[in-house]
Every structure is written in C-alpha cells, then in structure tokens.
Amino acid sequence: MDQSVFLCILDGWGHREFDENNALTYAPYWRQLLEEYPHTFLNASEEFVGLPHGQMGNSEVGHMTIGLGRCIEQNLERINYCIQNDKINEIAALQNFIKKIKNTNNRCHIIGLFSDGGVHSHQDHFLFFSNYLLQNNIDVFLHPILDGRDTSQKAALQSIHLLDELCQQSSQCSYGTIGGRYFAMDRDKRWERTKKAYDSFLNILPQKKNFESFTSVILDAYQNNITDEFIEPSTIQHYQGIQENDSFLFINFRSDRMTQLLTMLTDKNFNECAIKPVTSCNIATMTNYSDEISSHVTVLFNKISTCNSLGSILSKNNISQFRIAETEKYAHVTYFFNGGIEKPFEGEERLLIPSPKVATYDLMPEMSAEQITNAIIDKIKSNNCKFILSNYANPDMVGHTGIKDSVITSVLKIDECLKRLVTNAIENNWVMIITADHGNVENLTEDNGQPHTAHTTNPVPFMVINYRHPIDFHALPKSLADIAPSVLQMMNISKPHEMSGTSVFQIK
Incomplete structure (x- = not known):
C-alpha cells in the first residue's frame, strides 16, 4: 500500500x-x-x-x-418505474398489506413528506398510494408532512390543494393531521419534537384553533410568519385520532428521518419520553428503515x-x-x-x-x-x-x-x-x-x-x-x-x- x-x-x-x-x-x-x-x-x-x-x-x-x-x-426511480409501468399489483407485500387492512377495520393512515423535493419522498407517491387504497375500498386518513427544506420555504400551497380535493371528493378519504418536518422528521433524538407529531396522530395534542382543511392550516401559519418546515402539528376538524387496529402506510422512501416516529409506533419498550402506545400489527413502509423496525413492519421495496x-x-x-x-x-x-x-x-x-x-x-x-x-x-x-x-x-x-x-x-x-x-x-x-x-x-x-x-x-x-x-x-x-x-x-x-x-x- x-x-x-x-x-x-x-x-x-x-x-x-x-x-x-x-x-x-x-x-x-x-x-x-x-x-x-x-x-x-x-x-x-x-x-x-x-x-x-x-x-x-x-x-x-x-x-x-x-x-x-x-x-x-435509487428508491425514487424504483418506485416511479413501478407506478409508471403498472407493476404495483405485482408487489406481493403490498397485496398482503391490503388484505390485512380489510381483515381488521378497513382503516389506513397514510403518513409522509408531501412535496416534490424527491429527497425523502415524492408527493406523486403520496397521491398514487392514497388513490390506490381508495380504489381498494379502504378508508384512508391523510397525514401530510410539509417540507420547506428540500423545496422553497413556502412551497406547500402549490400542491396541498390536491389532498384537500381528494378528501372533499371521496367519502372514504378523510382529513387527518398536518405539520412541518421539523417535528415528524427529526433524527437527532429531539424526542419532544417527534412526540408532537405522534400525539397529533392520536388527536391528544392541545390545539387552540379549529381547521377545516390542510390549506387553512398553512395560510394561518404564513400569517404568523411560519414557513412549511416549522408548522406545528395540527389536526383537521372532525378527525377522531388513531383507533384500535388501524393500519399505517409510511410514504417516505428514505429512512433516516422516519426512524424516530416508527420507533415510537413499534417499540413496545420505548422509554425516551412518555407516550400513549398504539395498538396495531399492520404497518407498511416503502423501504427498509432499519433492521429492527423492519422486523415489525411490511417493507414494500426491499434492499438492492x-x-x-x-x-x-x-x-x-x-x-x-x-x-x-x-x-x-x-x-x-x-x-x-x-x-x-x-x-x-x-x-x-x-x-x-x-x-x-x-x-x-x-x-x-x-x-x-x-x-x-x-x-x-x-x-x-x-x-x-x-x-x-x-x-x-x-x-x-x-x-x-x-x-x-x-x-x-x-x-x-x-x-x-x-x-x-x-x-x-x-x-x-x-x-x-x-x-x-x-x-x-x-x-x-x-x-x-x-x-x-x-x-x-x-x-x-x-x-x-x-x-x-x-x-x-x-x-x-x-x-x-x-x-x-x-x-x-x-x-x-x-x-x-x-x-x-x-x-x-x-x-x-
């Protein structure tokens, strides 16, 4: 040498x-x-x-x-290929995930970064899988996480109306929560941030205002000089929170900023902060987030x-x-x-x-x-x-x-x-x-x-x-x-x- x-x-x-x-x-x-x-x-x-x-x-x-x-x-291209070439039905893990949803309470929460940044996720994937589950007659609850980091700081308004329209047009598609990635996608062990997002999913996060749509949350934040990344986790009016045996689909294909949230959901011995445990045995992630997490969830796109x-x-x-x-x-x-x-x-x-x-x-x-x-x-x-x-x-x-x-x-x-x-x-x-x-x-x-x-x-x-x-x-x-x-x-x-x-x- x-x-x-x-x-x-x-x-x-x-x-x-x-x-x-x-x-x-x-x-x-x-x-x-x-x-x-x-x-x-x-x-x-x-x-x-x-x-x-x-x-x-x-x-x-x-x-x-x-x-x-x-x-x-890369995973962005792999998923794009499956969507664009009608290969989604060939993913056995996805079909098994859907069967489990239907065999429980037919409810699924879709969670992930909703932006066109393409670094951690892509909004096209969020929209595609939302519609795919709806086509399978599954009750869907949407939980977009806002970017403002891999996009411009106020990019969310350009596309969030697509999710508002989905909720308004389909009786099986419901508003869930919305918030900035600063909270849901922390990766530096700031568990208090992750907990805010987690509690919003459960609908146990104190909230001062009632919001009727995702757009209304964003406009309210902009009026207070808060950009997409830092919008506080908020529930939309009439959202009742996670119910027993609900299913979850995590849209992010990049793992590092989803790990803390998934750990809260899957680790029965979690003790980093006090949380209310969620009862669910049916969680799917787009990719392998970690060996530990993947032992508890369905992975749709396995490692190369x-x-x-x-x-x-x-x-x-x-x-x-x-x-x-x-x-x-x-x-x-x-x-x-x-x-x-x-x-x-x-x-x-x-x-x-x-x-x-x-x-x-x-x-x-x-x-x-x-x-x-x-x-x-x-x-x-x-x-x-x-x-x-x-x-x-x-x-x-x-x-x-x-x-x-x-x-x-x-x-x-x-x-x-x-x-x-x-x-x-x-x-x-x-x-x-x-x-x-x-x-x-x-x-x-x-x-x-x-x-x-x-x-x-x-x-x-x-x-x-x-x-x-x-x-x-x-x-x-x-x-x-x-x-x-x-x-x-x-x-x-x-x-x-x-x-x-x-x-x-x-x-x-």
Missing part, C-alpha cells in the same frame, strides 16, 4: 462560479487550495447517481454512491444487493478504518456508506460527535466541526489506522436554514478546519481527498431573491492533496461512483467487478 488515505466529505459543498451568491466565495483557504492542488469536478445528481433527470442529489444517495463505487437505481463496498474491500485487505461524523450525518459515514449494512466491518472504528442542541443550526453554524477536526488530527498523528472517512455536516445543515450570514459562518469554519487538516495530513504523509456528496451552499438565494434552502444539481469537487505520484485527471464525465475506485488505486488494491466506477485519474 502506498500511503494512508483521508477521505473528507464536505456536506453540501458544490461548485459553481464565485460570486456574492456563492458562500464559498468567502472561503479564502478553499480558494487557495483550488489554485495549488490538482482537482476535478464530479457529477453528484440526476442519472449519475441513479436519480431521475433534473433531480438534485442528497446525502443518502451521495454517500451510498461514494461508498459502493457504482451507480445503483450492495456487496463489495469500499469499506468491505478495505476490511478484506486488513486495512483499519476510522469513520467520524456528528449526529446529523453519522448514519451517512456508516450505514449509507456501507450500502445499508448496519454492523461495522472488521477493523472499522466509529466515532460519533454529538451535534449541538439548538433549535435550528443557524444559531450555531459551526456545529461540531471543531471537535471533529480535533479527533481527526489525533487519529492522523496516532498512526494506528490507514483510512479515515469524515463528514462535515454544517455547510449542508446550515445551508438548509437559508440564513445567509449563518451559512457563510459555517463555510468559514470549514475553511479554518481545512487548513489544520491539510497541514497535519502533509506533515504525517497522508493523502487527503476533499470532496462532497451534493451541492447546497454555493447557491445562497433563489432567482426571485428568496433564500435558497435546497440542494443543487451542481457538480462537486474532487481534490487530491499530498499524493506521492503526479496525476492526470481523465477527460471523461466523472461522478461520485468514481471515488471508491480512485481510493483503491491510491492504495494499490484492485477494485471488485461490482464497482462500475473508474478511477478519475492516471499516474503520470
């Missing part, structure tokens, strides 16, 4: 021209690195990572593509085989690994990077740095970058591992808030950390690769002047620092799938045939 390799993923660090609307313009050390070190740019969205044309990349897809060294068909990931190949070659991230992105450098495998590989050490406990990350835009940097430098100096994988969450997490000054502060913090990391990598003879999983902070505002909060379809950097061999980047289109083969080439390890990606460079 040539040198130890440090793969540093800057979450949401995309590339485009430098201007006042690009937060990276304000990062002097990053701009210096671009002048001094060999780099290229990788496609991180659309078909290059298994997503539909025009679909921005995201952290789950990005880390999985990087870790697997191949482009796999993801053998021979970068982590597994390094393990088979007895190369010790160190994975580090803060809470918000810990699953990405472990579970997602390993292709949906929860258990660490032999020789894989993990370190979780807690994310700061603040209401929104614009209040602490540095997040835990300093602690992550300190731990990485200690590991580099220790000389007891050969591969380091890190994720810096704050560019993306703060980018989602749309608060320009805070986004720039988060970028400046990364810029400061990069200087320390590069210095220590060089001093200790490590190769350092700087890359990203998708874009975000390089676009601060929308064309209409509103804050930009979503990911982008821009390419991401791939920079090589301190590699002992001079390199040439090839001219072919490159993507995140090419990172793992590039790492293996640096380590003089043959890539497995499953990796369809190719190294982005050749040694001069």
Whole structure:
C-alpha cells in the first residue's frame, strides 16, 4: 500500500462560479487550495447517481454512491418505474398489506413528506398510494408532512390543494393531521419534537384553533410568519385520532428521518419520553428503515444487493478504518456508506460527535466541526489506522436554514478546519481527498431573491492533496461512483467487478 488515505466529505459543498451568491466565495483557504492542488469536478445528481433527470442529489444517495463505487437505481426511480409501468399489483407485500387492512377495520393512515423535493419522498407517491387504497375500498386518513427544506420555504400551497380535493371528493378519504418536518422528521433524538407529531396522530395534542382543511392550516401559519418546515402539528376538524387496529402506510422512501416516529409506533419498550402506545400489527413502509423496525413492519421495496463496498474491500485487505461524523450525518459515514449494512466491518472504528442542541443550526453554524477536526488530527498523528472517512455536516445543515450570514459562518469554519487538516495530513504523509456528496451552499438565494434552502444539481469537487505520484485527471464525465475506485488505486488494491466506477485519474 502506498500511503494512508483521508477521505473528507464536505456536506453540501458544490461548485459553481464565485460570486456574492456563492458562500464559498468567502472561503479564502478553499480558494487557495483550488489554485495549488490538482482537482476535478464530479457529477453528484440526476442519472449519475441513479436519480431521475433534473433531480438534485442528497446525502443518502451521495454517500451510498461514494461508498459502493457504482451507480445503483435509487428508491425514487424504483418506485416511479413501478407506478409508471403498472407493476404495483405485482408487489406481493403490498397485496398482503391490503388484505390485512380489510381483515381488521378497513382503516389506513397514510403518513409522509408531501412535496416534490424527491429527497425523502415524492408527493406523486403520496397521491398514487392514497388513490390506490381508495380504489381498494379502504378508508384512508391523510397525514401530510410539509417540507420547506428540500423545496422553497413556502412551497406547500402549490400542491396541498390536491389532498384537500381528494378528501372533499371521496367519502372514504378523510382529513387527518398536518405539520412541518421539523417535528415528524427529526433524527437527532429531539424526542419532544417527534412526540408532537405522534400525539397529533392520536388527536391528544392541545390545539387552540379549529381547521377545516390542510390549506387553512398553512395560510394561518404564513400569517404568523411560519414557513412549511416549522408548522406545528395540527389536526383537521372532525378527525377522531388513531383507533384500535388501524393500519399505517409510511410514504417516505428514505429512512433516516422516519426512524424516530416508527420507533415510537413499534417499540413496545420505548422509554425516551412518555407516550400513549398504539395498538396495531399492520404497518407498511416503502423501504427498509432499519433492521429492527423492519422486523415489525411490511417493507414494500426491499434492499438492492450492495456487496463489495469500499469499506468491505478495505476490511478484506486488513486495512483499519476510522469513520467520524456528528449526529446529523453519522448514519451517512456508516450505514449509507456501507450500502445499508448496519454492523461495522472488521477493523472499522466509529466515532460519533454529538451535534449541538439548538433549535435550528443557524444559531450555531459551526456545529461540531471543531471537535471533529480535533479527533481527526489525533487519529492522523496516532498512526494506528490507514483510512479515515469524515463528514462535515454544517455547510449542508446550515445551508438548509437559508440564513445567509449563518451559512457563510459555517463555510468559514470549514475553511479554518481545512487548513489544520491539510497541514497535519502533509506533515504525517497522508493523502487527503476533499470532496462532497451534493451541492447546497454555493447557491445562497433563489432567482426571485428568496433564500435558497435546497440542494443543487451542481457538480462537486474532487481534490487530491499530498499524493506521492503526479496525476492526470481523465477527460471523461466523472461522478461520485468514481471515488471508491480512485481510493483503491491510491492504495494499490484492485477494485471488485461490482464497482462500475473508474478511477478519475492516471499516474503520470
């Protein structure tokens, strides 16, 4: 093996021209690195990572593509294909789920993110499965979760009328609840947020106003300067709550932001906070949310085989690994990077740095970058591992808030950390690769002047620092799938045939 390799993923660090609307313009050390070190740019969205044309990349897809060294068909595309090609009736798990509904009380709650963001779910799936259950003469209760994070901050009004119309047109379709993803989709163990959404499903959440439609809730929130993401969970008039033996269909195809809610529903020993247990033995999820949760639910779209990931190949070659991230992105450098495998590989050490406990990350835009940097430098100096994988969450997490000054502060913090990391990598003879999983902070505002909060379809950097061999980047289109083969080439390890990606460079 040539040198130890440090793969540093800057979450949401995309590339485009430098201007006042690009937060990276304000990062002097990053701009210096671009002048001094060999780099290229990788496609991180659309078909290059298994997503539909025009679909921005995201952290789950990005880390999985990087870790697997191949482009796999993502869940958004898999579900779209089944819907568009009339394959839904062929899904045995769905047909069994429907039979169970009919054999109990014929009631099903549909829960999930209702937006066209395409990162965690898609509103087309929500609408399709609502209509599909109605066509099967099932009583349906709708519980849309609002976005405002992977979409513009007030995007909900553009499409929520579709659910209002469904409830008004079908006697079997009823209003349930509505609320922002800040509550129902927390993933940082802020159980008090998840509990608000959970209690709204049960109709035991205190509520000051009566609402007659989903639209009325959103308009009321806008009048109080509350955007989609932060709308308090609310019940719609006449909703009676979850009844005994009700069924549930969770629309989100991405797992990480549904896990807490599903844990509340399925874990009989749940003790993170006081909740009223729900009696139901019939829950379906679009995909595998976790091995534990999937043991209690029906999974409609099972995992795709993801053998021979970068982590597994390094393990088979007895190369010790160190994975580090803060809470918000810990699953990405472990579970997602390993292709949906929860258990660490032999020789894989993990370190979780807690994310700061603040209401929104614009209040602490540095997040835990300093602690992550300190731990990485200690590991580099220790000389007891050969591969380091890190994720810096704050560019993306703060980018989602749309608060320009805070986004720039988060970028400046990364810029400061990069200087320390590069210095220590060089001093200790490590190769350092700087890359990203998708874009975000390089676009601060929308064309209409509103804050930009979503990911982008821009390419991401791939920079090589301190590699002992001079390199040439090839001219072919490159993507995140090419990172793992590039790492293996640096380590003089043959890539497995499953990796369809190719190294982005050749040694001069």
